[in-house]
Amino acid sequence: MATTTLLNTQKKESRWGMTKKNVIWKRKDLLGLEDLSADEIALILDAAKSFKEVSTRKVKKVPTLRGKTIVSLFFEPSTRTRISFELAAKRLSADTIGITANSSSVLKGETLKDTAKNIEAMNVDVVILRHSTPGAPHLLAKVLGPSIINAGDGAHEHPTQGLLDLFTIKEKKGTLKNLKVSIIGDIAHSRVARSNIWGLKKMGADVTVCGPSTLMPVGIERMGVKVTNDLDQAIEGADVLNVLRIQVERQKKGLLPSIREYINLFGINRQRLKNAKDDMLIMHPGPINRGVELTPDVADGPCSVILEQVANGIAVRMAVLFLVTGGKE
Amino acid sequence: MTLRGKSKLMTKEALDKAVMRISHEILEKNKAIKDLAIIGIRNRGEYLAYRIADNIKKISGQEASLGILDITLYRDDLTEVAEQPQVQETRIDFDISGKDIVLVDDVLYTGRTIRCALDALIDFGRPHRIQLAVLVDRGHRELPIRADFVGKNVPTSLKEVVEVRLNESDGKDEVVICEKE
Numbered sequence: 001m002a003t004t005t006l007l008n009t010q011k012k013e014s015r016w017g018m019t020k021k022n023v024i025w026k027r028k029d030l031l032g033l034e035d036l037s038a039d040e041i042a043l044i045l046d047a048a049k050s051f052k053e054v055s056t057r058k059v060k061k062v063p064t065l066r067g068k069t070i071v072s073l074f075f076e077p078s079t080r081t082r083i084s085f086e087l088a089a090k091r092l093s094a095d096t097i098g099i100t101a102n103s104s105s106v107l108k109g110e111t112l113k114d115t116a117k118n119i120e121a122m123n124v125d126v127v128i129l130r131h132s133t134p135g136a137p138h139l140l141a142k143v144l145g146p147s148i149i150n151a152g153d154g155a156h157e158h159p160t161q162g163l164l165d166l167f168t169i170k171e172k173k174g175t176l177k178n179l180k181v182s183i184i185g186d187i188a189h190s191r192v193a194r195s196n197i198w199g200l201k202k203m204g205a206d207v208t209v210c211g212p213s214t215l216m217p218v219g220i221e222r223m224g225v226k227v228t229n230d231l232d233q234a235i236e237g238a239d240v241l242n243v244l245r246i247q248v249e250r251q252k253k254g255l256l257p258s259i260r261e262y263i264n265l266f267g268i269n270r271q272r273l274k275n276a277k278d279d280m281l282i283m284h285p286g287p288i289n290r291g292v293e294l295t296p297d298v299a300d301g302p303c304s305v306i307l308e309q310v311a312n313g314i315a316v317r318m319a320v321l322f323l324v325t326g327g328k329e
Numbered sequence: 330m331t332l333r334g335k336s337k338l339m340t341k342e343a344l345d346k347a348v349m350r351i352s353h354e355i356l357e358k359n360k361a362i363k364d365l366a367i368i369g370i371r372n373r374g375e376y377l378a379y380r381i382a383d384n385i386k387k388i389s390g391q392e393a394s395l396g397i398l399d400i401t402l403y404r405d406d407l408t409e410v411a412e413q414p415q416v417q418e419t420r421i422d423f424d425i426s427g428k429d430i431v432l433v434d435d436v437l438y439t440g441r442t443i444r445c446a447l448d449a450l451i452d453f454g455r456p457h458r459i460q461l462a463v464l465v466d467r468g469h470r471e472l473p474i475r476a477d478f479v480g481k482n483v484p485t486s487l488k489e490v491v492e493v494r495l496n497e498s499d500g501k502d503e504v505v506i507c508e509k510e
Contacts, residue, residue: 043415050416051416059453062402062452063403063448
């Protein structure tokens with residue numbers, strides 16, 4: 001079969017209503033959703049649809065990345081993202097190694113750049129990095145040959161989480177255009193919020209952010225979102241509520257008077273949802289503080305797609321790994 | 330690479346007749362339609378598979394299972410191509426174990442696409458038999474693979490390109506042969 005090299009315009013539709021739009025992926029790295037075009041985001045989401053099917057097979061493996069080596073460098077704790085990346089790589093037949101800060105020479109004082117340069121010297125193809133410093137993956141992308149995937153850099157971006165949220169919404173609602181999405185909680189410390197806002201705005205969604213003023217970054221309106229401190233206003237008319245985790249470990253600075261006050265004003269329970277649309281989706285990037293940002297009956301309720309987000313994460317990460325390993329720029 | 334149109338290999342009528350003949354031959358070789366599965370290889374094999382499945386329904390009154398296979402993830406040239414090709418969905422909604430499968434593609438050339446398709450299919454289960462139907466066999470095999478059902482055999486040179494155009498993707502039905510310049 002000849003590879004098509006047609007430009008963006010040509011669309012094809014098959015009997016099962018799948019469209020094909022010819023956009024070509026050229027990036028070596030995935031650092032954030034801020035840099036991506038709407039077409040590139042759509043390309044990842046479309047590819048993820050195909051990769052999702054692989055995880056439903058009896059033999060959950062395709063030979064696509066056979067012979068590629070992928071290292072995940074996690075300098076911050078993670079369960080979901082790490083397992084998800086690792087499974088994604090393994091289902092594509094890549095070899096994977098995971099390193100955490102506690103088990104590496106970082107404890108002996110090695111710098112990030114030195115650690116990464118040493119990994120590069122071992123002929124690795126992809127480095128997946130989680131780091132508490134915003135911009136750490138961007139630094140590595142400049143100095144390293146292998147592809148760099150940002151798995152969360154401080155409060156800056158978490159692009160694959162943003163993509164899997166977009167994928168889940170699109171799968172459920174059919175489109176992202178003109179959907180009303182409200183992001184609730186600690187916006188200031190949230191990389192998930194930032195990646196979601198960039199991605200959703202590019203795909204034409206209407207985004208509202210809602211949280212206590214102390215956890216709302218100054219100037220967030222410049223990202224093209226509406227801002228409110230009133231949870232009922234954020235819920236009313238919304239198609240999706242993306243509820244962020246209250247990062248208890250970051251609450252020592254006195255930004256919240258108390259967790260109880262947060263629950264009273266911003267905690268989501270069945271009562272608060274009485275004016276919500278019937279088909280509104282409830283999302284959460286995990287891990288949930290049950291009884292804080294969501295009550296258990298809402299987290300496990302019929303509107304919740306939290307576990308589907310987790311399943312979709314693997315498909316989205318497979319798509320990203322596949323695309324960056326072919327990118328040259 | 331520019332292509333210069335050279336000559337028309339098949340008109341719409343010839344293409345329709347060839348697809349109909351292939352459908353009849355498939356039925357002749359596969360008596361039990363309940364075990365028959367037609368699986369098209371994206372992109373144009375998909376459309377040919379729909380046509381064959383429709384023909385089979387018209388001729389026999391029974392429906393064969395229908396699937397689409399995207400072979401991108403199994404390609405052996407991923408390290409050689411400039412950009413990653415677009416991955417599309419594979420749709421096989423039935424268990425292929427024990428089935429008599431007919432793989433459908435537009436042009437049979439090096440045989441590498443079919444090698445990928447065989448690998449992909451085997452990951453889904455253990456079919457009873459896999460057969461191959463192609464609209465055009467242009468020769469120049471690089472692997473020990475042959476077709477069971479062929480619309481037209483066309484001897485070609487390596488400089489030539491055989492293009493199957495189908496209404497669903499290209500707005501018209503025809504097969505043309507072009508030359509690379």
